[in-house]
Amino acid sequence: MSKSPSFSIIIANYNYGQYVGDAIESALMQDWASKEIIVIDDGSTDESINTIKKFGNNVLGFFTKNQGQREANNLGFSMSSGDIIIFLDSDDILIKGALREIASVWHAGVSKIQVLVQRTDAKGRPVGAIMPRIRSGITPQEIQKQAWLYLDYPSPPGSGNAWSREFLTKIFPLDSKFDSSTDTSCIAMAPYYGDIVTIDRPLVLYRTHGRNDSNLSNGKENYNREVVRAFHRLYAVQCACLDTGHPLPKYKVLFKNSHLLQLRIASMRLTPTKHSLPGDSLKKAFYDSFKIFLFSKKRRSLFDGMILIWSILVIILPIFLAERMIEFRFSRRILECTILND
Numbered sequence: 001m002s003k004s005p006s007f008s009i010i011i012a013n014y015n016y017g018q019y020v021g022d023a024i025e026s027a028l029m030q031d032w033a034s035k036e037i038i039v040i041d042d043g044s045t046d047e048s049i050n051t052i053k054k055f056g057n058n059v060l061g062f063f064t065k066n067q068g069q070r071e072a073n074n075l076g077f078s079m080s081s082g083d084i085i086i087f088l089d090s091d092d093i094l095i096k097g098a099l100r101e102i103a104s105v106w107h108a109g110v111s112k113i114q115v116l117v118q119r120t121d122a123k124g125r126p127v128g129a130i131m132p133r134i135r136s137g138i139t140p141q142e143i144q145k146q147a148w149l150y151l152d153y154p155s156p157p158g159s160g161n162a163w164s165r166e167f168l169t170k171i172f173p174l175d176s177k178f179d180s181s182t183d184t185s186c187i188a189m190a191p192y193y194g195d196i197v198t199i200d201r202p203l204v205l206y207r208t209h210g211r212n213d214s215n216l217s218n219g220k221e222n223y224n225r226e227v228v229r230a231f232h233r234l235y236a237v238q239c240a241c242l243d244t245g246h247p248l249p250k251y252k253v254l255f256k257n258s259h260l261l262q263l264r265i266a267s268m269r270l271t272p273t274k275h276s277l278p279g280d281s282l283k284k285a286f287y288d289s290f291k292i293f294l295f296s297k298k299r300r301s302l303f304d305g306m307i308l309i310w311s312i313l314v315i316i317l318p319i320f321l322a323e324r325m326i327e328f329r330f331s332r333r334i335l336e337c338t339i340l341n342d
Contacts, residue, residue: 010077020090022124037058062079070180114199120207158183171240179229
């Protein structure tokens, strides 16, 4: 780019009054002059509004009725002007210098820059591993290839992504046919509109506190929710392919994804009557476990073997043992594994 890029940091908040102040402060503290912080409060009923108003004119605040994250981010993007957009979750924190590092690798043709995130506890103290697991030096071409094969690729959650305005302008506003979580669609569509550049070090603190959307163990129905999100991801990719001239992915590609395989199995064991993937069954998942392991074009690893064994055991074991294995697999202790497509 011929000039230093400007940033818009959009913070959508709903009832995270105890955290949103930290998120705003982390954005304000970034050593980058050309930035704006836009905060959308989505109808909070806690102390959030007072916390946001304390920042005065340092942030551009909007206070709306509750409509969900997608609509809040639609509004935030419509009010933004930056070359680079970060949708910062209101319970997450940007590490000092994050904007400068992102700007240092930005160039024309990029749809997003992704960074690693460090999990913390509710008080912001680092705990556990950095996520996602991602190979150092992965290229945009490798990411695009994996996205085309599996509709998925190693990506951090929402706050770990910095989006090109040029890319987002082509897909926003997101309507109700897209997932309620903004990052589901943006992450899925980004490889079809440009390069994805990876900074393989943590620049975001990802707070875990029990209320996170990614904490699947909060309820048995959450696994089927993630299966439904796979439908939304497929729809988003099909929209991107129609817009960019790429071949449309077929429905069967969903059965090639090893992470979705694990969610399918968990959904069918825990909430079989609500499982919402047409044509799916535990018998199919059993055979898919072997097909994914044996016929993947990737080099096999110890982690792949563990997933194969886990899948088979959860399918065949009595439900009380299967529940234990599902809880362990998707517990926050190993959450970093659930962000990665294998």
